Amino acid sequence: MSLPATMKAMVFEGVGKPLQLKELPVPVPLANQVLIKVIACGVCRTDLHIIDGELDKPKLPLIPGHEIVGIIVKTGEGVTGMNEGQLIGLPWLGYTCGKCKYCTSGRENLCDNALFTGYTLDGGYAEYTLAYAQYCFPLDAMYGNANGAPLLCAGLIGYRSYSMIDAGAVNIGIYGFGTAAHILIQVALHQGKKIFAFTRDGDVVAQKFALSLGAAWAGDSSSSPPEKLDAAIIFAPVGNLVTKALQDVDKGGAVICGGIHMSDIPSFKYDILWGERMIRSVANLTRKDGVEFLKLAPQIPVKTDTQTFKLSGANEALESLRRGKIQGAAALVMG
Numbered sequence: 001m002s003l004p005a006t007m008k009a010m011v012f013e014g015v016g017k018p019l020q021l022k023e024l025p026v027p028v029p030l031a032n033q034v035l036i037k038v039i040a041c042g043v044c045r046t047d048l049h050i051i052d053g054e055l056d057k058p059k060l061p062l063i064p065g066h067e068i069v070g071i072i073v074k075t076g077e078g079v080t081g082m083n084e085g086q087l088i089g090l091p092w093l094g095y096t097c098g099k100c101k102y103c104t105s106g107r108e109n110l111c112d113n114a115l116f117t118g119y120t121l122d123g124g125y126a127e128y129t130l131a132y133a134q135y136c137f138p139l140d141a142m143y144g145n146a147n148g149a150p151l152l153c154a155g156l157i158g159y160r161s162y163s164m165i166d167a168g169a170v171n172i173g174i175y176g177f178g179t180a181a182h183i184l185i186q187v188a189l190h191q192g193k194k195i196f197a198f199t200r201d202g203d204v205v206a207q208k209f210a211l212s213l214g215a216a217w218a219g220d221s222s223s224s225p226p227e228k229l230d231a232a233i234i235f236a237p238v239g240n241l242v243t244k245a246l247q248d249v250d251k252g253g254a255v256i257c258g259g260i261h262m263s264d265i266p267s268f269k270y271d272i273l274w275g276e277r278m279i280r281s282v283a284n285l286t287r288k289d290g291v292e293f294l295k296l297a298p299q300i301p302v303k304t305d306t307q308t309f310k311l312s313g314a315n316e317a318l319e320s321l322r323r324g325k326i327q328g329a330a331a332l333v334m335g
């Protein structure tokens with residue numbers, strides 16, 4: 001396959017600066033890597049956390065983006081099981097060491113030496129990107145476009161968060177009804193769960209959106225659900241929601257924090273944790289999560305509501321996400 005010498009990319013050069021559109025050399029895959037021609041790349045809240053300096057020590061300069069749908073156009077030395085022309089998805093988890101105590105105990109999401117796509121490795125806000133072949137997932141053909149992109153982070157992290165809940169839980173609260181929630185609700189309803197959607201106070205549009213997707217109830221985060229919850233998942237980066245969710249869940253219920261960054265959690269009375277309630281965070285993903293979720297998604301089938309932007313419109317997409325103007329998901333599509 002003949003490849004161009006250069007590509008367009010949106011580049012992050014430091015906190016407080018908008019991404020810059022640049023013409024860069026198309027990278028060359030090293031051993032165990034593949035070169036991907038990007039079809040679409042999701043725009044995730046984590047990208048905002050990086051750009052705003054809430055996640056420190058990114059690679060600099062950096063091409064952000066970790067919800068990549070693309071085609072393998074070149075394979076490096078030693079790549080097996082992945083072929084040129086293959087449709088793949090590339091998530092946040094871009095590399096793990098395979099040797100640390102986490103990697104060797106099925107917890108590669110916690111690897112001390114992990115590298116992350118669009119954070120410590122260049123990502124998908126570009127026409128081409130590199131990936132370690134073993135971290136790419138084969139994708140169902142129905143997701144070979146912008147609609148597949150949000151599955152690669154919002155979908156996966158939502159699924160991992162959901163997997164942390166006791167299988168017997170029925171009433172599930174979702175706090176922050178954005179990209180992850182609009183995917184997860186489809187999986188949860190498919191499995192017979194009842195969803196209670198909490199949004200920013202007064203965000204009637206998001207509440208209607210949740211109801212249109214089958215939520216049993218939708219309301220302000222400050223209001224009480226009509227029934228006790230068996231579990232809660234928090235996607236909004238708001239620490240106050242942890243104590244609020246603890247008050248909404250029944251005895252034995254878990255409050256799962258699905259975000260990578262959150263504002264401080266206020267102190268609270270032991271009473272609201274008492275009764276074997278639990279709080280836990282979800283960090284990154286394992287490849288097992290990815291394989292499971294991407295097998296399940298086309299069976300349901302999960303559909304995403306994805307607003308698209310051009311690559312050069314990345315700053316605009318990020319700003320829309322920041323202001324809560326994205327219903328469902330946002331993705332950049334390459335020309």
Ligand SMILES: [Zn+2]
Nearest residue numbers: 097100103111
């Ligand atoms: Zn490791």
Ligand SMILES: [Zn+2]
Nearest residue numbers: 044046153154
């Ligand atoms: Zn993400």
